[in-house]
Structures are given as structure tokens and as C-alpha cells.
Amino acid sequence: MEKNRLEAFSDGVLAIIITIMVLELKVPHGADLATLVPLWPTATSYVLSFVYVGIYWNNHHHLLQASHSVSAGVLWSNLLLLFWLSLLPFTTGWMGENHFARWPTMLYGINLLACAFAYHVLQDRLVRLHGLDSGLAKALGRDIKGKASIVLYALGIAFSAADLAHVGALFFVAVALMWLTPDRRMENAMRAHDR
Template identity: 70%
Template sequence: METNRLEAFSDGVLAIVITIMVLELKIPHGEDLTALFPLWPVFSSYALSFVYIGIYWNNHHHMLKASERVNGQILWANLHLLFWLSLLPFTTGWMGENHFARWPTFFYGLNLLVTAIAYYVLQTSLVHLHGPRSLLASAIGRDVKGKASPFLYVLGIVTTWLFSPWGGLVFFVGVALMWLVPDRRIEDRLEVRKSDT
């Protein structure tokens, strides 16, 4: 099977996820700037999750461009990823509405962790299907950022629980910043392949 339908379906789900998240931003009842101040926790959590959705969308897109086909296992692995991403509006809203309290921030971090694991499962399934010498496998390489991210999420979750939700958020924001710098590995390999043909 080709990747087109999987990519289109995933794009649609992610667009809906972003739409649901933005609906949590309620219009303030006031005309001056002070009316916006109570919204800062909800807006901040929305902005962080928007960046995360963008990171996943970007990397998902590049990963599928480096893939030639998919199978049933990959379709389920992709649905597994989309399931955890679709929970982000809930954990984002809960965290924002409760001003980054311990339990909501803990579950937000847990949501990020299982989403990262789901992405790794999808990536591993695609590499397995295409083989260790495939374009995708060579582009991913050692995948330092991919392996560091779950570790940092765990540190954030533990910090949130044992010390402070704000300390945990430092780890969650740090991972987002780490991935905000575009990962050019797959793009560079695709360019090389294009120039060779």
C-alpha cells in the first residue's frame, strides 16, 4: 500500500486536534488588556501543545516521504500515535485551566511520554518494513534526539511529582525547543536521492 491515504488521514486528525485545542481559549469579557491576563495559563498550555503538534506533523510528514509503502502493522502503529495525540487537547486544557497544578501537569507529561513512545513504534515499524539499508533507516541513524526525548519526559514527570510542576515544565519545554530546530536528516537524504536520479 502507498503512504498517501495514511498521510492524508493523519493530517486531518492533527488539524482537528489543533482546532479542538484552540476552542479552549474563551473570549474575555472586557475590552482592556487586563481582561486577557486570566487567559495566560490556558494560552501558554495551548501554545506549547501547538508547537508539539507542529513538531509531530513535520516529522511524520518527512518520515512518510522517505517511505515507499505501508502495511497493516504500520496503519495500526499510526492509529496508536494518533490516539495519544488526540488526547493532547484534554491534558492541555486540564493543565491550563488549573494553572499548571501537579496532577494535570503530571498527566500532560505522561501524555507526551506515551506519544513519543508511539512515534518510536511507528518509526521502528517503517524501518523494519523498508529494511536497515533503506533511505529512512540511514536518515534516522542513531536518532539521539529521539532517544533522549522519552528520558527527558520521565525526568519532567518525576520532577513534577516530587518537586514542582514548574520544574517539570522546564523539561517539557526543553524537549519542544530541542525539536523546534528542524531535523534535516530525512530532508537531506531525500535531496541526495533526488540529485542522484
């Protein structure tokens, strides 16, 4: 199957997710800068989630560019990823509204962990479709960053569960910072394919 519709649909869903998240930012009543101070938790959680959606969009784009086709299993795996990503506006809003409290931060971490697992399933389906000797499989390699992300998410969830949610949130920030650099493995695979 062609991958164009999958890419277009995914791009549309991710754009809607970002739009929903920004609607959680309420305009303060007042004209001085002091009225912005109470918004810091909501704004901080929005920025973090915006970065996460951007990371997923970027890596999803590269993953599909390194792929030649999709299958029914890939379509369903992609929907699983989009499902978990679509919950980010809710978990982001709850965490921000409650100033990174224990349960909201823990749920946010679980949401991020579910997104990571779903992305791994999507990668796995694409590798199965293209074969273990494909450029895609070679580009993914051992996926050290992906595995490290899961460990850091689990640590963030554990610290949040121990009522150290601000420390737990730092683990989520660390994962985002780790992924801000685009995944060069996919770019290298696409260059090798073009030769």
C-alpha cells in the same frame, strides 16, 4: 501499500486536534488588557501543545516522505500515534485550567511521553518494512534526539510528581525547543533518494 491515504488521514486528524485545542481558549469578558491576564496558563499550555502538534506534523511528513510504502503494521502504529496525539487537547486544557498544577502537568507529561513512544514504534515499523540498509534507517541512525526527548519527558514527569510542576513543565518546553529545528536527517535521506 501506497502511503497517500495515511498522510491525508493523519493531516486531517492533526488539523482537528489543533481546532479542538483552540476552542479551549475562552474569550474574556471585558475590553481592557487586564482581562487577558487570567488566561495566561491556558494560553501558554495552548501555545506549547500547538508547537508539539506542529513538530509531530512536520516530522511525520518528513518520515513518510522518506518512506516508499506502508504496511498494515505501519497503519496501526500510525493510529497509535494519532490516539495519543488526540488526547493532547484534554491534557492541555486540564493543565492550563489548573495553572500547571501537579497532577495535570504530570498527566500532560505522560501524554507527551506516550506520543514519543508511539512515534518511535511508527519509525520502527517503517524501518522494518524498508529494511535496515534503507535510506530511512540510515537517516534515523541512533536517534539521539528521540532518546534524549524520552529522558527529558521522564524528568519532567518526575519533577511534576514531586510537586515541582512548574519545573517539570520547563522540561517539556526544553524538548519542544530541541525539536523546533526540522529533522535534517529525513531531508538528507529524501535528497539522496532523489539523486
